[in-house]
Amino acid sequence: MPMGRRVYPVSSNSQQPDSNRVLTQLLVFLYCKCLWRGLKFVIRKVTGRCELQRICYNNKPGARRTLKIESSLKCSKHELLQSAVSVHPDSVEKTIDDIMSLKKINLDTNPQLGISLQACLLQIAGYRNLVVEVEKLRREPYDCENPAHEEMLMKLWKELRPDSPLSGRISKQWCEIGFQGNDPKTDFRGMGLLGLHNLLYFAEHDKATALQVLHDSLQPKHSKMSKAEWDKKKFDKAIGYSFAIVGINITDLAYSLLVSGALKTHLYNVAPEMPSLVNFQQTFCYLMQEFHRFWIEEDPCDIMEFNRVRTKFYKRVLKQLKNPDMALCPHFTASDLHLVNL
Amino acid sequence: MGLLSILRKLKSTPDQEVRILLLGLDNGGKTTLLKQLASEDITHITPTQGFNIKSVQSQGFKLNVWDIGGQRKIRPYWRNYFENTDVLIYVIDSADRKRFEETGQELAELLDEEKLSGVPVLVFANKQDLLTAAPASEIAEGLNLHTIRDRVWQIQSCSALTGEGVQDGMNWVCKSVNAKRK
Numbered sequence: 001m002p003m004g005r006r007v008y009p010v011s012s013n014s015q016q017p018d019s020n021r022v023l024t025q026l027l028v029f030l031y032c033k034c035l036w037r038g039l040k041f042v043i044r045k046v047t048g049r050c051e052l053q054r055i056c057y058n059n060k061p062g063a064r065r066t067l068k069i070e071s072s073l074k075c076s077k078h079e080l081l082q083s084a085v086s087v088h089p090d091s092v093e094k095t096i097d098d099i100m101s102l103k104k105i106n107l108d109t110n111p112q113l114g115i116s117l118q119a120c121l122l123q124i125a126g127y128r129n130l131v132v133e134v135e136k137l138r139r140e141p142y143d144c145e146n147p148a149h150e151e152m153l154m155k156l157w158k159e160l161r162p163d164s165p166l167s168g169r170i171s172k173q174w175c176e177i178g179f180q181g182n183d184p185k186t187d188f189r190g191m192g193l194l195g196l197h198n199l200l201y202f203a204e205h206d207k208a209t210a211l212q213v214l215h216d217s218l219q220p221k222h223s224k225m226s227k228a229e230w231d232k233k234k235f236d237k238a239i240g241y242s243f244a245i246v247g248i249n250i251t252d253l254a255y256s257l258l259v260s261g262a263l264k265t266h267l268y269n270v271a272p273e274m275p276s277l278v279n280f281q282q283t284f285c286y287l288m289q290e291f292h293r294f295w296i297e298e299d300p301c302d303i304m305e306f307n308r309v310r311t312k313f314y315k316r317v318l319k320q321l322k323n324p325d326m327a328l329c330p331h332f333t334a335s336d337l338h339l340v341n342l
Numbered sequence: 343m344g345l346l347s348i349l350r351k352l353k354s355t356p357d358q359e360v361r362i363l364l365l366g367l368d369n370g371g372k373t374t375l376l377k378q379l380a381s382e383d384i385t386h387i388t389p390t391q392g393f394n395i396k397s398v399q400s401q402g403f404k405l406n407v408w409d410i411g412g413q414r415k416i417r418p419y420w421r422n423y424f425e426n427t428d429v430l431i432y433v434i435d436s437a438d439r440k441r442f443e444e445t446g447q448e449l450a451e452l453l454d455e456e457k458l459s460g461v462p463v464l465v466f467a468n469k470q471d472l473l474t475a476a477p478a479s480e481i482a483e484g485l486n487l488h489t490i491r492d493r494v495w496q497i498q499s500c501s502a503l504t505g506e507g508v509q510d511g512m513n514w515v516c517k518s519v520n521a522k523r524k
Contacts, residue, residue, distance in 0.1 A: 175414075175415075180368040180369070180389055180412075180413040180414075180415075181368060181369070181413070181414070186368070186369040187369075187389050189387050189388055189389065190384075190385055190386040190387040190388060191386075191388060195388075241391060242391065242413070242415065245388070245389040245391060245413075246391060248388050248389060249388045249389070249391060251388075252386060252388045255386075256386075302419065303391055303392050303411075303415075303416060303419075304392040304393060304416075304419055304422070305392060306391035306392035307391070307392050307393070307394065308392075310391075
């Protein structure tokens with residue numbers, strides 16, 4: 001009994017400062033919120049512009065602007081503005097009109113604002129659609145009964161190995177382009193058709209790079225080792241890495257960047273209107289090329305270091321994407337976009 | 343905390359580390375099994391380049407599970423991970439009958455390895471969720487498991503996808519580690 005009595009006051013004492021702290025936090029929060037609203041009100045009166053206008057005027061088009069517009073809309077107290085980030089691309093125009101009348105902005109004196117806002121909303125809606133589209137492809141497993149899938153796979157072979165015909169659908173030759181065994185179908189796994197789409201896009205549209213990466217991946221890593229020692233170890237010649245399954249792995253990397261929202265920076269910078277699957281596939285090409293460069297730079301002893309190198313690479317890309325001016329495709333820089341957007 | 347749980351904690355020395363090696367051919371389901379053990383998402387798995395490692399708490403043990411890629415090109419590296427292995431888990435795709443011979447050969451080679459001598463071996467007859475999966479008894483016979491005399495062994499049918507049978511296998515692993523360390 002004495003134990004119980006002692007325990008009771010202790011626990012009620014510890015609740016006291018707890019509820020106090022919660023109350024203080026609540027008051028600070030409310031205070032900050034009032035302060036913020038007040039500040040916004042004052043700025044609005046002084047500049048004669050609402051927050052959306054200020055963002056558009058002060059930030060160049062691309063990720064800098066769209067990311068700010070997106071968070072401003074999400075944090076808005078108006079339901080119309082909140083729901084603007086999840087509006088269907090077809091009703092973007094109507095939403096802009098509604099926002100204009102809600103914010104009492106005269107379109108004649110601000111002709112640019114509507115266009116800018118529309119571009120932002122289209123980018124936001126496009127990104128959301130892209131996530132859905134990519135997820136759908138990822139969920140579709142590779143099916144060897146499906147002629148379209150088979151055709152894509154054979155096309156991949158032809159692109160990467162134009163000079164040596166495949167001896168059969170099931171063949172050891174698949175290892176030459178970096179699949180694990182004699183039937184690639186089991187290697188797509190959790191990335192499904194998305195992996196195949198990406199690899200094929202890389203081989204078709206960025207052919208020179210793809211062939212170079214494939215060629216390098218087939219070179220023996222241990223140049224120091226003597227030939228006799230090499231043969232004794234019975235290693236396969238290609239110890240660099242396996243092109244195709246690294247491609248499937250980098251697909252996973254690109255996919256996580258997309259789903260986590262980290263790719264917004266890049267896609268808002270490169271796609272002036274709606275980011276599409278092609279933009280995602282171009283990002284994949286860039287990541288393959290960069291990963292390859294990174295791998296050579298890191299100079300790992302062997303393939304067993306793959307996950308260490310991959311994690312390091314992933315962190316590096318994430319860090320790059322924190323910079324709002326970052327675009328992962330060297331061919332489409334944010335400054336080019338400026339021209340397109342205006 | 344009750345007296346009983348304190349006693350139980352004292353009895354089983356906590357965090358006894360166990361090194362588990364997860365081997366098998368590519369597409370056998372090693373990484374899915376590993377993620378299933380760690381209660382992680384199993385829908386985004388890609389072929390393993392190199393290896394994955396995870397630590398899982400189970401029955402007072404800290405299981406350090408090493409999942410090494412099964413691609414033919416990577417198999418020569420398996421031996422780098424043999425040292426100090428407490429239990430070998432060998433994963434077989436029960437539906438891939440075409441490769442039963444290949445997987446049998448790899449297992450036989452592993453059992454001949456000096457560094458793995460006497461190490462308990464658990465064979466997971468995986469992918470039992472598939473209709474075409476061979477039953478564990480048939481696989482055991484095909485691999486001549488009953489001729490193993492130099493170690494304890496067990497075959498367990500399971501589905502790494504649904505998780506069925508996985509816990510039973512791991513219970514056996516813990517039991518055999520306990521028996522060995524006494």
